[in-house]
Structure formats: structure tokens, C-alpha cells
Amino acid sequence: MSSIEVVSPTIEEYLEAIYRLEKKKGSAKTGDLAKELNVALGTITNTIESMEKQNFITHKPYKGVNLTKKGRKIALDVVRRHRLSERLLTDVLHIDWSKTHDAACKLEHAIADKDIIKPLEKVLGKPKTCPHGNPIPSESGKVIEEKSELLANLGLGKEGIIVKVTDERPDMLQYLATLGLVPGANVQIEEKAPFNGPIIVKVMGASYALGRNVASVIWVKKNE
Amino acid sequence: MSSIEVVSPTIEEYLEAIYRLEKKKGSAKTGDLAKELNVALGTITNTIESMEKQNFITHKPYKGVNLTKKGRKIALDVVRRHRLSERLLTDVLHIDWSKTHDAACKLEHAIADKDIIKPLEKVLGKPKTCPHGNPIPSESGKVIEEKSELLANLGLGKEGIIVKVTDERPDMLQYLATLGLVPGANVQIEEKAPFNGPIIVKVMGASYALGRNVASVIWVKKNE
DNA sequence: AATATATATACGATGAATCGTACTTTTATT
DNA sequence: AATAAAAGTACGATTCATCGTATATATATT
Ligand SMILES: [Mn+2]
Ligand SMILES: [Mn+2]
Ligand SMILES: [Mn+2]
Ligand SMILES: [Mn+2]
Numbered sequence: 181m182s183s184i185e186v187v188s189p190t191i192e193e194y195l196e197a198i199y200r201l202e203k204k205k206g207s208a209k210t211g212d213l214a215k216e217l218n219v220a221l222g223t224i225t226n227t228i229e230s231m232e233k234q235n236f237i238t239h240k241p242y243k244g245v246n247l248t249k250k251g252r253k254i255a256l257d258v259v260r261r262h263r264l265s266e267r268l269l270t271d272v273l274h275i276d277w278s279k280t281h282d283a284a285c286k287l288e289h290a291i292a293d294k295d296i297i298k299p300l301e302k303v304l305g306k307p308k309t310c311p312h313g314n315p316i317p318s319e320s321g322k323v324i325e326e327k328s329e330l331l332a333n334l335g336l337g338k339e340g341i342i343v344k345v346t347d348e349r350p351d352m353l354q355y356l357a358t359l360g361l362v363p364g365a366n367v368q369i370e371e372k373a374p375f376n377g378p379i380i381v382k383v384m385g386a387s388y389a390l391g392r393n394v395a396s397v398i399w400v401k402k403n404e
Numbered sequence: 405m406s407s408i409e410v411v412s413p414t415i416e417e418y419l420e421a422i423y424r425l426e427k428k429k430g431s432a433k434t435g436d437l438a439k440e441l442n443v444a445l446g447t448i449t450n451t452i453e454s455m456e457k458q459n460f461i462t463h464k465p466y467k468g469v470n471l472t473k474k475g476r477k478i479a480l481d482v483v484r485r486h487r488l489s490e491r492l493l494t495d496v497l498h499i500d501w502s503k504t505h506d507a508a509c510k511l512e513h514a515i516a517d518k519d520i521i522k523p524l525e526k527v528l529g530k531p532k533t534c535p536h537g538n539p540i541p542s543e544s545g546k547v548i549e550e551k552s553e554l555l556a557n558l559g560l561g562k563e564g565i566i567v568k569v570t571d572e573r574p575d576m577l578q579y580l581a582t583l584g585l586v587p588g589a590n591v592q593i594e595e596k597a598p599f600n601g602p603i604i605v606k607v608m609g610a611s612y613a614l615g616r617n618v619a620s621v622i623w624v625k626k627n628e
Numbered sequence: 629a630a631t632a633t634a635t636a637t638a639c640g641a642t643g644a645a646t647c648g649t650a651c652t653t654t655t656a657t658t
Numbered sequence: 659a660a661t662a663a664a665a666g667t668a669c670g671a672t673t674c675a676t677c678g679t680a681t682a683t684a685t686a687t688t
Contacts, residue, residue, distance in 0.1 A: 190675065210636055223676055225637055230674090242636065242684055272496060273523040283520050290514040296507050299497040414645065434666055447646055449667055454644090466654055466666065630688085637682070644674090652667070658660085 184257050185250070189289040191236070192258045193217060194227060196288075198237060198247055199255035204346075207244030253321055260317040261288040263310035264300055270311040271304060277311045277362075278353035312353070313344025313363035313399070329402065331367065332379065332395035339368035340400035347397035360384050361398060408481050409474070413513040415460070416482045417441060418451060420512075422461060422471055423479035428570075431468030480545040485512040487534035487541075488524055494535040495528060501535045501586075502577035536577070537568025537587035537623070553626065555591065556603065556619035563592035564624035571621035584608050585622060 187195075197216045201208035213224045232239050236251035247255055265284035269275040275283070291297055298319075301307075308324070309315050317323045328343040342365045345356060356362065360383045370387055371380035378389040411419075421440045425432035437448045456463045460475035471479055489508035493499040499507070515521055522543075525531075532548070533539050541547045552567040566589045569580060580586065584607045594611055595604035602613040 188674080211634085219675085220677055221636070222638080222678075227675075229637095269520070273520070273527055275519065275523055279519055283515075283517060286514040287511075290510040291507075293507060295499065295503055296493070296497070299499055303497055412644080435664090443645085444647055445666070446648075446668080451645075453667095632687070633685085635682100635684075638680085640677105640679095642675105642677075644676105645672100646674100647670105647672075649670095650668085652665100654665070655663085657662070 185254055186292070187236075187254060190227075191231065192254070192289055193285075194231060195236060195247070195251055195255040196258045196262065196285075198245060199252070199259060201244075202246055205244075207246050209244040212244075256317040256321040256323065257292075258288055260319070260321075261291055261297060263314060263316040264297065264304065264307075265291065266310045266312070267304045267307050267316075268300060271307075276354075277357065278350040280311060281348040281350075309344070309363070311363075312346075312348055313342070314346070326401065328399040330396055331369075331381070331390075331398040331400050332392055334369050334400060334402065336369050336372055338402060339366060340402040341366055342398060343401050344399045345397055346399065352394070352397065355394075356398075359388050360386075366403075367398075367400060409478055410516070411460075411478060414451075415455065416478070416513055417509075418455060419460060419471070419475055419479040420482045420486065420509075422469060423476070423483060425468075426470055429468075431464075431470050433468040436468075477545055480541040480547065481516075482512055484541040484543075484545075485515055485521060487538060488521065488528065488531075489515065490534045490536070491528045491531050491540075492524060495531075500578075501581065502574040504535060505572040505574075533568070533587070535587075536570075536572055537566070538570070550625065552623040554620055555593075555605070555614075555622040555624050556616055558593050558624060558626065560593055560596055562626060563590060564626040565590055566622060567625050568623045569621055570623065576618070576621065580618075580622070583612050584610075590627075591622075591624060 194213070194217065197213055198208040201212050201216065205212070210221060210224045210228070213228070214221045217224070228237060228239055228245055231237050231251070232245075235248055236254070237245045237247055239245045262284050265287040266277075266280040268287075269280040269283055270277055291300065307316060315323050315325055326343050329340075331340075331342075334340060342361060342363050344363060345353070345361075347353075361367070365383055368382040369379060370382050373379070376392050378391055379395045380387055380389050381395075418437070418441065421437055422432040425436050425440065429436070434445060434448045434452070437452070438445045441448070452461060452463055452469055455461050455475070456469075459472055460478070461469045461471055463469045486508050489511040490501075490504040492511075493504040493507055494501055515524065531540060539547050539549055550567050553564075555564075555566075558564060566585060566587050568587060569577070569585075571577075585591070585605075589607055592606045593603060594606050597603070600616050602615055603619045604611055604613050605619075
């Protein structure tokens, strides 16, 4: 029986953060983790040392840490619980998608039990993604990532469907929602200002100028 | 603004356990708490000393602890979250009532935020009780306790409606459910054996012999 | 190549929560 | 009232997660 190892909520948070950073930048640097987890640098050094001893991660000083197979397995389970929690919050409790991330980040540790997570997944209708479009790992840790590209990289005149949003700060999500920039929405590039200037996009008939920072958290699937 | 004080999950658990024991026995003894919380006696002594310093409880050695006003306020909020969690588990996730208590005891700490608990309460339809019939404290800490008496104390031939069940051990709840002894069910006393012997009750047409231990966790509202 | 800047580590210290054993006090029994 | 049993407390120790300051190393800039 290869059931998933039980670790403290703290270690789960570390694994979750490492997973995200690894996905985004290839590895998780001490400093990034300190910011992400809101703790002092020395704390990170301590904890990753202990996590390395437990074979959850490998660490190359000044290069960052990476998940081992063992660590990734747990991380994926945390991410799974996180994203199912988000779905519960939006789909069942009707909470705004801008508020779900922080709440889910606590909830995820309280629903580790299979007797809870399985019924939850079922009631939600086995959703494939979180409300922000990120894939929900399967029970066995499989992640089906829909192919997509950054809105910021889409060519002039091209259009596509928003697949996911990879910045879950409440203010960012609120802003995106007011423009209708949510997963499933159709967007077209109308203009791209030079020198990394704004991008004008058309959504639901309306046009908006987006900064590159914003256009770089939105992933779309190009229409053929 | 008298918003509720934030304490650690551990202290919340202590307050919750003290609330229950106080309700059941008038006060919470060190030993009872050790059993309830599954920690060593010395740990209880330590923690209640610290809790007394923070004015959450008063403590008379060998007599037990009691909640202060301040402590009770927090305890009621924890109990509120616990019972709303149980409702979520049974009503939304369709989890059996015998499994909800333990799961809720973790969940309750992850849904302290007003932005979560209010929508949850609303979605559940502002339930008055947990699945076991115990009242859900209001946001302001009001508890509306329906008048009821122990099934074990009901006279021969009398009948009533089950109001609540005050033992939430999984095996007890499973047993009660198989007999149909759940809140709302009508029961009648058919026989009471002497010397604290079994009680024969009629439920839904069937008759069952219940030990006094069982009849002493079931509370009923006598018909007329 | 030398220096400056960013990044990471070492180290000593703290607080919360826990344990187990030894000791003390209260309550029950004779 | 003396003694036994039960209940509670004291105390020293451990582990986890954290902090902040001082020090070290690597990378970027000149
Ligand atoms: Mn989290
Ligand atoms: Mn999400
Ligand atoms: Mn609890
Ligand atoms: Mn209950």
C-alpha cells in the first residue's frame, strides 16, 4: 500500500510552494520561498535542510531546491486538495474566485482524509481544473495540463480561449473578472504597443488595454 | 468591535473540550481533558495554567476548570464552526453521520473566517442543529436548546420524538442509525427491565432492547 | 580582476506543545 | 483516624517552527 505520507501542515505548505515555484522557474530559491511563505530566510534554510534529510527535496546551494519523487507525490496531493477546496468554495459556497486561494490554503490541510476528499470530488462532479483554470491532479498524482500559451505572446490579430490564470492575488483576480478575463472567455489581440507596452485585447465585444504584467499571467489556447 | 479573539487550533480544541465537559458534568477535570484530547496529564496541567493566565478559564485544583465569559465566547464560536462543518459533511458531501465528528474537529479550525462561515451557513439554509441534533450557536453566541429529557428517564408507555444524541463515537452512531434512532424519529417505551436493565423501545413499528448506556445518550421531546 | 550587490547560511535564542517520571494532594475504604 | 487508591502537579527534557544578526558565498558590474 503506497498511501501518501502524512506530514505537518507546515511541511505541506513548503512542498506546495516549492511545487509552484518549480513549475514557474524550474526551481525554488531560498529567497522566493521566504517571500511566498512569509517567514525569515533563516527559517527556510533550517526547514529545507530538514526536508532534504527526509528526502522530500534536493538542494543545490545558490541554485535552489527541487522536489524528489517522494516530495512531488505529497506536493501533488496538497495541490489536489487545494484546488478541490477552491472548487468547493466557488461552486458550492458561491465565494468569489478572488477569495478562494487563501481560504483553500488552510482548508487543504483539513481534508486530507480519503473519506472526505473522495466524496468531495464526486459531489463537485470530478472537476478537471480549479476556478482559475489550473489542473486538479488525480488521486494517483496525474496532472493533465492543457496546452496553452501566454496571452502576452499571442500574435497580433490572433484570438484564443482563456485556459488559466496563474496569478491568484485577490486584487489581480478582481480586476480580471471585471474585464471578463476568466477561463473560457474568448480574447483577441487588437494591438501590441512596442517597447513592451500595453496590449489591446477584445473580450465580449469590448476592448481593453492590458499591461504586460497582466498579459503574462493569462494563458490561452489559440483558436486553430 | 468585539470580534472574536484568534487563538491557536490547540487552544480552540481545549476550549471546545472544556465546553462539552462543562455542559455534561458542570466542570472539566484535568483527567477528563487528558482523555478527551489524547494528551498526557502534565500537558493538560501546563496548558490550563497558561489558559488561566489568559483569562479563558478559571481553575480550582481537584475540582476542575470552567470557562470564563471570554473563554466561553471563543468556545461557542468553535462549536458553531464544528456543527456547521458537520452539516456541510452530511448535507452537501453526503458523508455518514458517524464519520462527521472527527472530520469536523479538523475542519472547524480552517473556516474561522467570516467570509467563509457566513456563506456556508447561508448555503446550508441556516440550520438550527448539527446532524446529531445539537444546537448550532448563532454568530453572536446564542444557543437555543430545545427542551428534552433522557430516553432512559422516560416513563413506561410514554412516547416522544428524538431531539438529539449526545455521544458521537462512530460505532455508537452507526448502531443507532441501523435501528432508526435518529433525530426526528418517534420512540415509545414498551418495557423497562428492573435493576437498570434494558429498555424496550418501539421505533417505526419495530421493537428493540437498548442498554441503559445507549438510552442515556438519546434525548427526546415527550409527545404532548 | 576587483568590487559591489544580492543571496544564502550559521548560530544562538525563543515559544508552543508535547512527553514521562517523580512527587503531592485529595478522596475513598477500611 | 489510618491507609490505600485516585487524581493532579512539578519538573526536566524534547521537537518543531520560528526569529534576528552576523557571516559567508556567489553573481553582476565596473
Ligand atoms: Mn496551502
Ligand atoms: Mn486556483
Ligand atoms: Mn475540534
Ligand atoms: Mn454533532
